[in-house]
Amino acid sequence: MMPVAWPKEGVRRIPFAVYSRPEIFESEQTAIFRGPIWHFLGLEAQIPDVGMYVLAQVGETPVIVVREAEGKVNALVNRCSHKGTPLAYVPQGKVSRFLCIYHNWCFGLNGKMISAAFERGVAGKGGMAETFKKEEHGLQKLRVHICNGLIFGTLNDDTPPFEEYVGADLIANIKRVCGKPLRILGQYSQRLPSNWKLYIENVKDPYHASILHAFNGVMKQDRLTMEGGIVMGSRGWSHISYSKLSTDRGDAVYKGKELRSAEVTAYGHGLRDTSMTDIWDDFGDGISMTIQTIFPNFVLQQLRNCLAVRTIVPKGTHEAELRWIAFGYDDDDERKLKGRLKQANMMGPAGLIAMEDGMIGGLVQKGIAGDLDKAAVVEMGGHGIEPIPGSRVSEGSVRGFWTGYRALMGL
Amino acid sequence: MPLSIMLCDNRAMLYDRVEAIEKANVFEPHYYRHILSDSRTVGDSPDGIRAETSFMCVRTMLDGRMTLFAAGVFHDEIVSENGACRFRSRTVVLDASQVDTLIAIPL
Numbered sequence: 124m125m126p127v128a129w130p131k132e133g134v135r136r137i138p139f140a141v142y143s144r145p146e147i148f149e150s151e152q153t154a155i156f157r158g159p160i161w162h163f164l165g166l167e168a169q170i171p172d173v174g175m176y177v178l179a180q181v182g183e184t185p186v187i188v189v190r191e192a193e194g195k196v197n198a199l200v201n202r203c204s205h206k207g208t209p210l211a212y213v214p215q216g217k218v219s220r221f222l223c224i225y226h227n228w229c230f231g232l233n234g235k236m237i238s239a240a241f242e243r244g245v246a247g248k249g250g251m252a253e254t255f256k257k258e259e260h261g262l263q264k265l266r267v268h269i270c271n272g273l274i275f276g277t278l279n280d281d282t283p284p285f286e287e288y289v290g291a292d293l294i295a296n297i298k299r300v301c302g303k304p305l306r307i308l309g310q311y312s313q314r315l316p317s318n319w320k321l322y323i324e325n326v327k328d329p330y331h332a333s334i335l336h337a338f339n340g341v342m343k344q345d346r347l348t349m350e351g352g353i354v355m356g357s358r359g360w361s362h363i364s365y366s367k368l369s370t371d372r373g374d375a376v377y378k379g380k381e382l383r384s385a386e387v388t389a390y391g392h393g394l395r396d397t398s399m400t401d402i403w404d405d406f407g408d409g410i411s412m413t414i415q416t417i418f419p420n421f422v423l424q425q426l427r428n429c430l431a432v433r434t435i436v437p438k439g440t441h442e443a444e445l446r447w448i449a450f451g452y453d454d455d456d457e458r459k460l461k462g463r464l465k466q467a468n469m470m471g472p473a474g475l476i477a478m479e480d481g482m483i484g485g486l487v488q489k490g491i492a493g494d495l496d497k498a499a500v501v502e503m504g505g506h507g508i509e510p511i512p513g514s515r516v517s518e519g520s521v522r523g524f525w526t527g528y529r530a531l532m533g534l
Numbered sequence: 535m536p537l538s539i540m541l542c543d544n545r546a547m548l549y550d551r552v553e554a555i556e557k558a559n560v561f562e563p564h565y566y567r568h569i570l571s572d573s574r575t576v577g578d579s580p581d582g583i584r585a586e587t588s589f590m591c592v593r594t595m596l597d598g599r600m601t602l603f604a605a606g607v608f609h610d611e612i613v614s615e616n617g618a619c620r621f622r623s624r625t626v627v628l629d630a631s632q633v634d635t636l637i638a639i640p641l
Contacts, residue, residue, distance in 0.1 A: 309537025311631045337558040396546035444632070449537045464536055468551075472633040473540040473640075475554050481636040482561060 129534050134522040135506045136498040139491040141534075142318040148440045154531045155419055156182025156437075159282040161268060161275040161289070163421040163434050164188045164198055166448060168272060168305040169215065174232065177215045180436050181278060186265065187211050187221070188274055191232040198265035198276040199234040210262075221262075234262035270294065271301035273423075273432070289417055290356035296363050296415050299406055300425050304453040308463060312446045313472045317484030319420060319435045319443035320528075325480050326414060326422050326433075327524050329353065329364045329515040330503050335483060338475045351412075351515050359508035360418035360527030362520035368402075368411035368427070398465045402427045416520075418527045426476070428459070429466035441488060445481070447471055501525075539633070540640060551640065561638045566603070567592045568641075573610075582613035582622065591641055593634075604641055605629045 126146050130136035141147050156162065164179040165188045176189035178201060185201035187210065201209045203223040210221040210230065220237060221230045227240035236257040244250030265276035268285040275285060286294060315322055325331065333339050333347055351366030394400060402411070405428055415423040422433040430451060436444040447470065451463045469476045491497070504517025508526055511517050528534070542548045571588035578584070586607055593603035606629050611622040626641050 307535065309535035311537070311539060311633065313636065314632060314634045316635055335560065337560070338554055394546075394550045396544060396550050398544075398547070399550075460536070464538070464541060467537055468541055468547075471539055472635070473637040475551075475559065478636040478638060479560050485635065486562075 127534060129529060130498050133506065134508070134525040134529065135500070135502050137324075137501060137525060138496075138498045140495040141528075142321060142488055142491065143440050143495055145440055147532075148318075148437070150532060151437070152182045154533070155528070156184065157278045158531050159277070159279045160419055160531070161277050161282060161285055161417065162419075163417065163432065164265075164267075164274045164276045166272055166305060166307065166432065166450070167196065167269060167274060168307050168450070169448075170196070172217065174217045174219055175215070176211060176218065178211060179276075179434075181265070181276065182437060184278065185209055186276065188276075189218075189232050196267055196269060196274055197233055198267050198274070199230075200263035200265070200278075202263070203228050203230075204236065204260040204262060205239070230262055234264050236260045236262075271297050272305055273297060273301060275417075288357060289361055292354045293356040293361055293363060293415060293417065296354075296413060297423065299408075300413065300415075300423060300430060305450045306453050306455060308449040308451055308460075308467070310446065310448040311471060312444055313481050314438075315435075315443040315445055315481060315484060316441065317443060317488045318440055319437040320524075321484030321487055322435050322443060322445060322480065323416065323420055323422075323524060324521050325483060327362055327364075327416055327520040328518055329414075329520075330518055331483075332476075335479050336476045347516050350513070352513050353510040353515055353517060353520050355508060355510050355520065355523055356417070358527065358530075359519075359523035361416050362523055363413055363415040364515055364520065365410050365413045366515065367409050369409060398462070399468060401462060402466070403459070403462070405430075416524075418524065424470070426469050427466055428463050429469055430463065431467075431470055441485075539628075539637060542640075555638055559638055561636060562595055564593050564595045564639075566639060566641070567594065579611045579613070579622070582611060582619075585610045585612055589641075601634060603634060606641075 126144050127138050127140040129138060162181045164186060165177045169177045170188065170190040173190050173192055176187050179186040179188055187199045187201045189197050191197050201211055203210055205223065205226055205228045208223055208225045210223055220232065229237040231237055239251065241249065242251050265278055268275045270285060282288065349366040349368065354363040356362060411427050413425045420435040424431045424433065431447055431449045434446045436446065438444055449467055451460060471477060472481055501518045501521055504511055504519045508519050508523040510519055542551055569590045573585045573587040575583050575585050586609055588607050590602065591604045593601045606627050609625040609627065612619050613622045
């Protein structure tokens with residue numbers, strides 16, 4: 124029995140208990156992370172050669188993503204079938220097979236067990252029991268789907284095909300952003316002092332972007348007065364929020380004195396430096412910003428020319444890790460490479476736009492302490508998950524996340 | 535990998551970053567205390583010398599919470615101008631690629 128009763132209003136109320144109760148965290152591991160979801164595991168560009176691997180984490184489950192052959196990527200649970208020891212503990216590397224340090228159990232890049240130390244004993248004595256069959260002790264495998272170089276995996280047999288899970292519009296945006304060979308520019312991570320869901324909710328909420336992030340609003344990087352909208356994925360669980368920089372008409376709205384960003388007058392004449400605002404249209408469609416999520420915890424980001432993927436790894440009720448990988452394209456020239464690196468000042472733990480997102484969830488969780496029977500109010504844009512055409516003044520995509528969450532959690 | 539957490543490669547960008555921290559960005563107020571090693575000169579640069587200094591940085595919040603926030607090394611280029619030593623550039627290399635919550639104030 125769950126310790127949370129969802130308010131009768133539905134997804135326009137979020138019970139505070141879902142962020143902070145340990146029973147909920149435990150339950151998510153089974154219902155969500157080992158449930159029927161596609162979880163981002165890494166980029167093909169991270170493992171171009173046979174034997175190259177990266178570690179990933181699906182909820183609490185440790186995973187190895189390894190290239191077995193050209194065009195063939197495997198995702199294996201990083202756990203020796205003998206005692207449960209992780210087979211790889213360096214975050215990325217290149218191997219010919221996985222050899223457990225504890226008792227030398229050995230597995231191929233496809234997860235099949237190859238051998239164990241002293242399998243036949245020593246000098247005819249000892250050895251594994253006759254009942255032991257190597258073919259029964261391969262590593263647990265995840266089903267893998269690769270979409271334009273993004274590697275996804277699932278631990279559940281009932282997960283629908285990726286295209287059906289995500290929806291055609293979102294697949295189209297992955298193709299748009301990742302449609303040519305990627306060049307990885309670097310990666311880093313942030314420890315978030317909050318529940319993982321407070322971060323993904325924040326990503327799915329275009330309402331806050333120009334308010335909390337005063338840099339955004341004042342610099343006219345992303346304002347709700349630009350032409351833009353929200354596109355919903357299958358069942359409303361995933362989303363894209365987008366905007367067009369060249370269409371802003373919002374000075375009158377943003378000069379309203381109730382918006383904090385309007386009080387920040389320092390930037391009235393723009394940045395002193397122009398290298399961050401020297402942008403180009405990567406996709407020829409005038410869309411300067413897309414933030415796409417795939418339920419439950421993946422983000423594909425295009426902030427002008429600053430491209431990245433983010434994954435939120437739950438660590439506990441009050442802790443999560445946010446992992447970033449920034450990328451450009453193999454065919455970027457020097458100007459584009461430099462431009463992306465400059466624009467990366469907007470993202471990450473020191474991001475001129477992103478830094479507040481690292482702490483806001485922690486503040487919320489401090490605020491809700493003591494009253495976990497109460498609930499958040501999420502009514503911007505109505506009650507439902509239908510997008511409002513041409514508008515981002517909505518929390519519909521946040522309600523979409525909770526629609527998926529409730530369905531899987533049975534709440 | 536060429537990506538950095540923070541990149542300011544000219545004076546205007548430094549101004550913009552400082553102004554953003556002071557006027558636009560929101561974060562829980564905090565202070566840094568750097569503990570530095572001796573500096574070591576590691577060679578000449580076209581106009582001066584290159585030096586390395588290791589550091590540890592303790593972050594203290596207003597309520598007194600203290601965290602060993604970062605450790606790493608400064609790679610500095612120091613030049614002599616009109617009889618004074620000045621930093622031409624400073625590259626901060628962190629020992630870890632994970633950051634606690636956020637980095638507002640440059641290290």
